[in-house]
Structures are given as structure tokens and as C-alpha cells.
Amino acid sequence: MSVTREQVAKIASLARIKVDEGDLDHFVPEFNAILGFVEQLGEVDTSQVEPMTAVIPQALRLRDDVIDADPLTGGGKQADVLANAPVAEHGFFGVPKVIE
Amino acid sequence: MTDLTNLGVKAIRDGVAAGDFTAREVAEGFNANVAAAADLNAFIVTTPEHALAAADAVDAKRAKGEELGVMAGVPIGMKDLFATRGVQTSAASAILEGFKPEYESTVSQKLWDAGAGMLGKLNLDQFAMGSSNETSHFGNVANPWKANDGGNAVLAPGGSSGGSSAAVAARLAPAATGTDTGGSIRQPAAFTGISGIKPTYGRCSRWGIVAFASSLDQAGPMARSVEDCAVMLGAMAGFDPKDSTSLDAPVPDWAGALNADLRGKKVGIPKEYRMDGTDAEILASWDDGIAWLKDAGAEVVDVSLPHTKYALPAYYIVAPAEASSNLARYDGVRYGLRDLPEGAGLQDMYAATRAAGFGPEVKRRIMLGTYVLSAGFYDAYYTQAMKVRTLIQRDFNEAFETCDVILAPTTPTAAFPLGDKLDDPLAMYLNDVFSVPASLAGLPAMSVPSRLNAKGLPLGLQLVGKAMDEQMVLNAGLAIEQRSGFDAQPEKWW
Structure with missing residues (x-):
């Protein structure tokens, strides 16, 4: 299977990455080379095989239903959470206007 | 006095504990080596004050007669994929330049608790995506080794833990942390003549490690001896409730139980790894390894891993798929870079930020992952790859019915010159052909140096x-280390 220039542009848009014509010039052939390589997986008969869900099987744990059980990952961290934000105002993340 | 920067982890720890030298002297020695090695570009940020503060704390504890940790007095390099409180954590990407975490990763915290200090944050391939350390936003890392063929080409240190491998090989650090998703500890270790181990998936907590492919990512130590790896792995591993895939199992005393006597053990040699066109010197190094393990008392048996050739294509679906999901968080809102073109709305800001912040290899993998997960292609690519992953794990399980450990080359070639494979992503990916299968199966895997090739470059x-x-x-690695007599060091040019 190979992808067209339009498809690669569409994928970039889905991935929220702005690409220009020059980017597409190299992404399209690179994509097709990689897809051509992974194509060989189709040779493998997997009709009797379950897809892997966990590489080392283990049950997911439940934590106790306690507020702030681990203070590190509990609440009350507003200043820490906002410390690296490009724009933070009034205790919130700042973003450009979303509603016209 | 001997040059303290020639000492490894255990020798430093024991020397500090015995009072042969102080932790501060050790930290000062390595800080000086780091400062003098800018040509290698192994570090993105150096933190000599952190190394000195940790050393002083160890010296003070010793003076008071308090018990010292297993890494006490050992300054290490920290791959810049581990969140370190107050110290830039960039994943070698422009999108995280300037990001200073408000928290510490579990693995780095455990190392500091064990008495280690930090020399700095080590360069790597951007978001750990690469095999040559050429995708870093902060420039290439140079391999301290050079070929003896008269050329002066600068070689790749391997990747993605290329800063780690270069720093340890060049004596800028006695050990460093690495992370391994498809071979990112083992391949750089092989390219620089050092040792490195990726433990079983889940041994080391992923909490606070910048995520690439979460079902594959695993941290591990890189050092100049098997024993040093065992000591440091013991300090890094352990259950962490903050990582849902962390293994709730006791951490054995690996260093204490090291034993190179392999009598009664069986070593499997996978025939599928003997691929057409494999470098003759790689095959000769493999034969050496077989002979050494026999000499250590092991019985050598042939095993088959029939789906080996499908590991790399499965990996290049699974890893990008997980990356496309994990890296969705870099949107210019919560941390890192924001590119807001004049008059742009939210969606345009996302796209502009990600275009400006991610390097080409990262974009390639995010987009590939987005494609294989998209409606209409999901089953043909992602589900099929996860089924093949089941088969690859089954191959290993069956092989381990007849052997205790598998021996293979780490890489298909020795270190190659920087730039050699940069224009051909597929050729670069093939570097990981021997290391990816164990990653897909979640198995512990290690690289140890074996010999120098005809060009004077190390093989693993x-x-x-x-x-x-x-x-x-570790035991089989130690048996090889004791017999290879590998003690070569790169000649200093930096």
C-alpha cells in the first residue's frame, strides 16, 4: 500500500503538525519506503493468534479511595502545574480565543 | 594517587566508604572531565553543583558514621529523558527546551536516595527516537572512539542513549542512566565498548520518564563493567505504585549473587540471527562469545526464533503508534514551546507549535503512528503488529524451554560515521534488528563488549x-567479561 501526497497532508493535519510543500516532498517517499517495509507483516498467518495486550501480564491495581493518598500526585498543586505554562493567567492556562 | 575518574561504580563506592578518598574528590574529578569534553557534546546541561552537594552529603554521613547507600559517592550522568526537579528536562527536543519539572522521576530519586550525585543531563536522540544521536535538537554527540584507518571521521555513539554511552566510554562519568525502547541502551553500549542492561519490562518505574512508546520503554544502567551495572540496576529497580505497569516483585540482590560459573546452564544460539550479509567480524565475535560461555561451563544449544524477521516491521508500527498518542500532549498549552502565529486560533497554534518544536524524525514517527491507528488501517497495521508481537514472545517462551539465556550479537555493524544513514530512515532502523525482538517480548537483555574489530572499534x-x-x-555477561579481556579505551582527542 502506498500513500499519496494528499493522504500525507491529511495525516499531518490529523496529527496537528503543520507541513509545507517542502516537508511533503520528503515525507511522502519516506512514508512509502517505511510502509513498504512493514507490509511484510501481512505474510504472517495470525488467524489463530490474539493481539498482545500486556507484555508482562499483571492485574491492574486499584488504589484506596482516599483523597490525597499520595500528596505528590494529589491535589493542591496549582502553582506547580502552572509553573511551566507558556501563558498562565488567574490560575488558569491561557489560550487564544476559542469562541468568536 | 590513581586517577579517580578511571574507577567504576563499585570501586568508587567502596573507596569512599573505606576512606581511601572522599566523595568530593571523586565529584571534582568527574566535573573536571565533563567540563573539558565539550567536543563530545555528551551533555545538554551540566550540574557540577548537584554532584558536589551529593558528594558533600555522603562525606558528612560517613564522618558521622551513618550507613551509606549502594551508590554513595558515585556521580552519574542522567539521560535527559528523566524528569529532574528544577533542572531542564528536554528529551533533546526544542518543544521542551526550558522545561524545568516541579517533580523528580522515581528512578532518579531512587539513585539520589542511594547516595548518587548528578553530573548533568545527557544528550540523546530527540524523544529517544533514533539510533545515532543525530536527531537531538542540541546537536550530535560524538563517539569517543575513532577508527584506526587513518580517516578522522567522527562516529555515531549509538542511540538513543548516545550521550550516556559517550560519557561513560570517555570517563566523563563512571555510569549513566539509559532508557531502551528498541535497543537504546544496548546498541550505544556496543558502539562505545561499555556494558548496559535493559531489565524486564516493569522492573524500573516509568514515572517521570518522558514517554516514547509506553509498552516498550524501560530504564536501565550503562557502565564499564557487568558488576557496576548490577549494583546500579539494584538502586534503580523496584515497585512504584505511581506506574500502573510497575512490577510488584522484590528486587533481588543481583550484585551480591553474581556468579560466572555457568555449569549446568544452557545457552541458546538463535539461528535466525545469522542473517545473510552480516559482517564477518560480527560473526567472529559471536563465535568468541560461544567459546567463552562454553569455557564457563555452559552447554550451547541451537534454538529457533522463527518470527525474528518480523520484529522490526512490527516495532515500526507499535512504537510510532504509541508515540503518536503519547506526544499528543505537546500542544503549547501546559508546558514547553508555544508558537502562536499572528491572529491564529487554537488549532493553528497546536499545528504551528508542533511543527516548530518537533524534529523531522519525531514528526515522521508521530505521523506514521497516526496513520496506522487511523480508521480503516487500524486492523491491517496495528492489530496485525500486536498479533505478531504475541508470536515473537511465544518464540522466546518456546526457546527458553530448552535454554536459560540466549547469546547473539548486539548490532549488525560497529559504529558508523555521523551522517552515514541520516538520509535513509529505513537503513537507520535496521541497526536495531538484533535488539528489537527482546524489547517486543519485554525480556531482560544486556550488551557487553567483546573485542575490537580490524578498524579498532568495539563490538558488543x-x-x-x-x-x-x-x-x-548478568552472570553470562560476567562470564564473557572475564574471558574477553576487553580493557581497551578510546584515545583521548576531545
Whole structure:
């Protein structure tokens, strides 16, 4: 299977990455080379095989239903959470206007 | 006095504990080596004050007669994929330049608690995506080794833990942390003549490690001896409730139980790794390894891993798929870079930020992952790859019915010159052909140096063990280390 220039542009848009014509010039052939390589997986008969869900099987744990059980990952961290934000105002993340 | 920067982890720890030298002297020695090695570009940020503060704390504890940790007095390099409180954590990407975490990763915290200090944050391939350390936003890392063929080409240190491998090989650090998603500890270790182990998936907490492919990512130590790896792995591993895939299992005393006597053990040689066109010197190094393990008392048996050739294509679906999901968080809102073109709305800001912040290889993998997960292609690519992953794990399980550990080369070639494979992503991916299968199966795997090739460059041998059996991997690694006599060092040019 190979992808067209339009498809690669569409994928970039889905991935929220702005690409220009020059980017597409190299992404399209690179994509097709990689897809051509992974194509060989189709040779493998997997009709009797379950897809892997966990590489080392283990049950997911439940934590106790306690507020702030681990203070590190509990609440009350507003200043820490906002410390690296490009724009933070009034205790919130700042973003450009979303509603016209 | 001997040059303290020639000492490894255990020798430093024991020397500090015995009072042969102080932790401060050790930290000062390595800080000086780091400062003098800018040509290697192994570090993105250096933190000599952190190394000195940790050393002073150890010296003070010793003076008071308090018990010292297993890494006490050992300054290490920290791959810049581990969140370190107050110190830039960039994943070698422009999108995280300037990001200073408000928290510490579990693995780095455990190392500091064990008495280690930090020399700095080590360069790597951007978001750990690469095999040559050429995708870093902060420039290439140079391999301290050079070929003896008269050329002066600068070689790749391997990747993605290329800063780690270069720093340890060049004596800028006695050890460093690495992370391994498809070979990112083992391949750079092989390219620089050092040792490195990726433990069983889940041994080391992923909490606070910048995520690439979460079902594959695993941290591990890189050092100049098997014993140093065992000591440091013991300090890094352990259950962490903050990582839902962390293994709730006791951490064995790997270093204490090291034993190179392999009598009664079986070593499997996978015939599928003997691929057409494999470098003759790689095959000769493999034969050396077989002879050494026999000499250590092991019985050598042939094993088959029939789906080996499908590991790399499966990996290049699974890893990008997980990356496309994990890296969705870099949107210019919560941390890192924001590119807001004049008059742009939210969606345009996302797209502009990600275009400006991610390097080409990262974009390639995010987009590939987005494609294989998209409606209409999901089953043909992603589901099929996860089924093949089941088969690859089954191959290993069946092989381990007849052997205790598998021996194979780490890489298909020795280190190559920077730039050699940069224009051909597929050729670069093929570097990981021997290391990816163990990653897909979640198994412990280690690289140890074997010999220098005709060009004077180190080659590595890889040991792959059963899940949870790091001890067997380390023991076989030690048996090789004791017989290879590998003590070569790169000639200093930096």
C-alpha cells in the first residue's frame, strides 16, 4: 500500500503538525519506503493468534479511595502545574480565543 | 594517587566508604572531565553543583558514621529523558527546551536516595527516537572512539542513549542512566565498548520518564563493567505504585549473587540471527562469545526464533503508534514551546507549535503512528503488529524451554560515521534488528563488549534472558567479561 501526497497532508493535519510543500516532498517517499517495509507483516498467518495486550501480564491495581493518598500526585498543586505554562493567567492556562 | 575518574561504580563506592578518598574528590574529578569534553557534546546541561552537594552529603554521613547507600559517592550522568526537579528536562527536543519539572522521576530519586550525585543531563536522540544521536535538537554527540584507518571521521555513539554511552566510554562519568525502547541502551553500549542492561519490562518505574512508546520503554544502567551495572540496576529497580505497569516483585540482590560459573546452564544460539550479509567480524565475535560461555561451563544449544524477521516491521508500527498518542500532549498549552502565529486560533497554534518544536524524525514517527491507528488501517497495521508481537514472545517462551539465556550479537555493524544513514530512515532502523525482538517480548537483555574489530572499534555481544531473570543475563555477561579481556579505551582527542 502506498500513500499519496494528499493522504500525507491529511495525516499531518490529523496529527496537528503543520507541513509545507517542502516537508511533503520528503515525507511522502519516506512514508512509502517505511510502509513498504512493514507490509511484510501481512505474510504472517495470525488467524489463530490474539493481539498482545500486556507484555508482562499483571492485574491492574486499584488504589484506596482516599483523597490525597499520595500528596505528590494529589491535589493542591496549582502553582506547580502552572509553573511551566507558556501563558498562565488567574490560575488558569491561557489560550487564544476559542469562541468568536 | 590513581586517577579517580578511571574507577567504576563499585570501586568508587567502596573507596569512599573505606576512606581511601572522599566523595568530593571523586565529584571534582568527574566535573573536571565533563567540563573539558565539550567536543563530545555528551551533555545538554551540566550540574557540577548537584554532584558536589551529593558528594558533600555522603562525606558528612560517613564522618558521622551513618550507613551509606549502594551508590554513595558515585556521580552519574542522567539521560535527559528523566524528569529532574528544577533542572531542564528536554528529551533533546526544542518543544521542551526550558522545561524545568516541579517533580523528580522515581528512578532518579531512587539513585539520589542511594547516595548518587548528578553530573548533568545527557544528550540523546530527540524523544529517544533514533539510533545515532543525530536527531537531538542540541546537536550530535560524538563517539569517543575513532577508527584506526587513518580517516578522522567522527562516529555515531549509538542511540538513543548516545550521550550516556559517550560519557561513560570517555570517563566523563563512571555510569549513566539509559532508557531502551528498541535497543537504546544496548546498541550505544556496543558502539562505545561499555556494558548496559535493559531489565524486564516493569522492573524500573516509568514515572517521570518522558514517554516514547509506553509498552516498550524501560530504564536501565550503562557502565564499564557487568558488576557496576548490577549494583546500579539494584538502586534503580523496584515497585512504584505511581506506574500502573510497575512490577510488584522484590528486587533481588543481583550484585551480591553474581556468579560466572555457568555449569549446568544452557545457552541458546538463535539461528535466525545469522542473517545473510552480516559482517564477518560480527560473526567472529559471536563465535568468541560461544567459546567463552562454553569455557564457563555452559552447554550451547541451537534454538529457533522463527518470527525474528518480523520484529522490526512490527516495532515500526507499535512504537510510532504509541508515540503518536503519547506526544499528543505537546500542544503549547501546559508546558514547553508555544508558537502562536499572528491572529491564529487554537488549532493553528497546536499545528504551528508542533511543527516548530518537533524534529523531522519525531514528526515522521508521530505521523506514521497516526496513520496506522487511523480508521480503516487500524486492523491491517496495528492489530496485525500486536498479533505478531504475541508470536515473537511465544518464540522466546518456546526457546527458553530448552535454554536459560540466549547469546547473539548486539548490532549488525560497529559504529558508523555521523551522517552515514541520516538520509535513509529505513537503513537507520535496521541497526536495531538484533535488539528489537527482546524489547517486543519485554525480556531482560544486556550488551557487553567483546573485542575490537580490524578498524579498532568495539563490538558488543547481547544476552537475552527469561522474564524476571536478570541474574542469568548478568552472570553470562560476567562470564564473557572475564574471558574477553576487553580493557581497551578510546584515545583521548576531545
